[in-house]
Amino acid sequence: xxxxxxxxxxxxxxxxxxxxxxxxxxxxxxxxxxxxxxxxxxxxxxxxxxxxxxxxxxxxxxxxxxxxxxxxxxxxxxxxxxxxxxxxxxxxx
Amino acid sequence: xxxxxxxxxxxxxxxxxxxxxxxxxxxxxxxxxxxxxxxxxxxxxxxxxxxxxxxxxxxxxxxxxxxxxxxxxxxxxxxxxxxxxxxxxxxxxxxxxxxxxxxxxxxxxxxxxxxxxxxxxxxxxxxxxxxxxxxxxxxxxxxxxxxxxxxxxxxxxxxxxxxxxxxxxxxxxxxxxxxxxxxxxxxxxxxxxxxxxxxxxxxxxxxxxxxxxxxxxxxxxxxxxxxxxxxxxxxxxxxxxxxxxxxxxxxxxxxxxxxxxxxxxxxxxxxxxxxxxxxxxxxxxxxxxxxxxxxxxxxxxxxxxxxxxxxxxxxxxxxxxxxxxxxxxxxxxxxxxxxxxxxxxxxxxxxxxxxxxxxxxxxxxxxxxxxxxxxxxxxxxxxxxxxxxxxxxxxxxxxxxxxxxxxxxxxxxxxxxxxxxxxxxxxxxxxxxxxxxxxxxxxxxxxxxxxxxxxxxxxxxxxxxxxxxxxxxxxxxxxxxxxxxxxxxxxxxxxxxxxxxxxxxxxxxxxxxxxxxxxx
Numbered sequence: 343x344x345x346x347x348x349x350x351x352x353x354x355x356x357x358x359x360x361x362x363x364x365x366x367x368x369x370x371x372x373x374x375x376x377x378x379x380x381x382x383x384x385x386x387x388x389x390x391x392x393x394x395x396x397x398x399x400x401x402x403x404x405x406x407x408x409x410x411x412x413x414x415x416x417x418x419x420x421x422x423x424x425x426x427x428x429x430x431x432x433x434x435x
Numbered sequence: 436x437x438x439x440x441x442x443x444x445x446x447x448x449x450x451x452x453x454x455x456x457x458x459x460x461x462x463x464x465x466x467x468x469x470x471x472x473x474x475x476x477x478x479x480x481x482x483x484x485x486x487x488x489x490x491x492x493x494x495x496x497x498x499x500x501x502x503x504x505x506x507x508x509x510x511x512x513x514x515x516x517x518x519x520x521x522x523x524x525x526x527x528x529x530x531x532x533x534x535x536x537x538x539x540x541x542x543x544x545x546x547x548x549x550x551x552x553x554x555x556x557x558x559x560x561x562x563x564x565x566x567x568x569x570x571x572x573x574x575x576x577x578x579x580x581x582x583x584x585x586x587x588x589x590x591x592x593x594x595x596x597x598x599x600x601x602x603x604x605x606x607x608x609x610x611x612x613x614x615x616x617x618x619x620x621x622x623x624x625x626x627x628x629x630x631x632x633x634x635x636x637x638x639x640x641x642x643x644x645x646x647x648x649x650x651x652x653x654x655x656x657x658x659x660x661x662x663x664x665x666x667x668x669x670x671x672x673x674x675x676x677x678x679x680x681x682x683x684x685x686x687x688x689x690x691x692x693x694x695x696x697x698x699x700x701x702x703x704x705x706x707x708x709x710x711x712x713x714x715x716x717x718x719x720x721x722x723x724x725x726x727x728x729x730x731x732x733x734x735x736x737x738x739x740x741x742x743x744x745x746x747x748x749x750x751x752x753x754x755x756x757x758x759x760x761x762x763x764x765x766x767x768x769x770x771x772x773x774x775x776x777x778x779x780x781x782x783x784x785x786x787x788x789x790x791x792x793x794x795x796x797x798x799x800x801x802x803x804x805x806x807x808x809x810x811x812x813x814x815x816x817x818x819x820x821x822x823x824x825x826x827x828x829x830x831x832x833x834x835x836x837x838x839x840x841x842x843x844x845x846x847x848x849x850x851x852x853x854x855x856x857x858x859x860x861x862x863x864x865x866x867x868x869x870x871x872x873x874x875x876x877x878x879x880x881x882x883x884x885x886x887x888x889x890x891x892x893x894x895x896x897x898x899x900x901x902x903x904x905x906x907x908x909x910x911x912x913x914x915x916x917x918x919x920x921x922x923x924x925x926x927x928x929x930x931x932x933x934x935x936x937x938x939x940x941x942x943x944x945x946x947x948x949x950x951x952x953x954x955x
Contacts, residue, residue, distance in 0.1 A: 403727060411776070417625050417779075424607075
């Protein structure tokens with residue numbers, strides 16, 4: 343379960359980095375199209391993988407866990423991006 | 436057509452949310468607390484202590500039950516668990532209309548009866564979140580309307596927030612309104628499946644009272660008859676009228692149960708039907724940690740021969756689906772990790788609703804030059820509905836510790852305290868300037884929450900000491916949650932104080948400048 347959680351977190355981070363707004367915020371440079379594509383493909387693959395590595399147990403129960411992790415992980419990524427943007431504002435200020 | 440449709444969705448999202456937002460907030464806050472219903476009850480019933488369960492309690496319980504009466508038709512033993520530390524034995528004696536039920540709460544170490552304070556405990560939040568203390572006065576209908584509106588809010592919300600998926604991972608922190616809008620959107624995204632399941636299952640649980648017409652048309656007793664037809668259960672025990680002594684050892688049954696349910700502490704409760712008859716039956720109920728369904732898993736044995744009897748027949752698919760949604764709503768299956776995740780999503784839903792209410796007001800106040808009665812009403816109801824509710828909940832915990840134990844209707848008094856404090860907050864929000872009312876109520880809440888563990892310790896230090904000794908995480912966790920919640924309220928209070936002081940400081944600065952210019 344923990345491995346699935348971590349893989350999902352990485353997947354969501356990659357998907358957020360596939361968006362130019364978030365990429366620029368973290369890496370302070372524009373996002374190239376090919377990089378965006380790689381992030382997107384890797385992100386989706388890892389997201390699917392995070393579900394399948396725990397799907398050996400009851401599918402219904404696993405789905406509940408997976409969706410709960412998803413909520414927490416999206417919040418973590420959003421909070422991290424907000425923290426990056428806050429630091430950017432402070433530095434530029 | 437497209438822009439008109441979106442505009443309709445925005446209108447529906449805004450006004451359905453506004454009309455019922457406070458009610459939804461109350462339902463979601465109390466519902467979220469219900470995830471820890473049993474843990475809250477442990478804290479509110481400190482007399483129960485922190486003792487762990489064991490299969491060895493079963494045989495001793497049997498001998499205690501046999502001492503009570505030889506007329507009993509049903510014995511029940513509820514074992515204490517980490518979540519629910521009540522060790523209860525109960526027995527029922529046949530009467531003219533209904534069997535009379537007696538019960539004893541026991542100390543699992545000494546087997547002495549424990550006198551527990553009269554309180555609703557965490558169960559108050561569970562019942563309040565769907566009856567609103569209006570059972571018999573349409574409380575469940577009002578909660579049903581709220582669930583329907585929440586579903587509308589979810590669907591219309593997806594159309595309202597145009598950049599829903601583009602701003603998936605963004606919370607802008609530079610401006611208050613932007614922060615609030617982004618928080619509302621992010622919370623909306625992360626709680627989308629949660630809110631849908633919770634609202635939909637809420638409607639499904641009480642479908643019989645919300646849509647009774649079909650069942651009433653086809654059956655004499657409406658849904659009661661329909662329920663009997665679609666629910667499966669074990670057949671009733673037919674008494675042989677051959678009197679026997681009840682069995683004294685449950686361990687052979689426990690050992691058989693372990694082969695079917697290998698997990699630790701699988702047994703939740705044991706029922707002994709017709710203990711003084713040769714056809715007596717033992718029912719063993721499983722702790723609900725394996726299945727999403729709320730259907731109790733049970734193994735039935737013939738008491739004398741210890742033979743495993745036929746299981747309950749599986750139910751129809753439609754019934755199973757309803758049971759799964761029921762189970763998902765109540766989340767009795769959740770392990771501590773999952774329970775905390777549900778709690779997190781519940782809190783996120785509360786933030787979603789509260790931020791929506793605040794956004795509605797701030798957006799309109801920014802546009803209008805002169806506010807009207809509606810704005811003031813929403814502003815004050817926001818204060819009482821959000822901050823006031825938190826203080827009322829805290830006061831409920833204080834009432835549990837402060838109201839003397841020997842007072843009659845003590846449990847009702849605790850609930851009255853909750854409602855009274857909430858009402859006082861409503862009045863307070865109308866007589867104070869808005870920002871000051873927000874910050875002051877939050878300050879009182881923070882102070883009350885932070886002091887509560889200390890008050891608890893001063894009243895009886897032994898409760899916490901025993902919890903620490905037995906590693907009772909429910910009790911310790913509740914104290915820590917109080918401190919954490921107090922800290923959060925204090926941080927919001929400090930931030931609000933800064934917001935209040937900034938314009939005041941600006942005004943003073945500009946006054947000094949004009950005076951300096953006048954002097955020059």
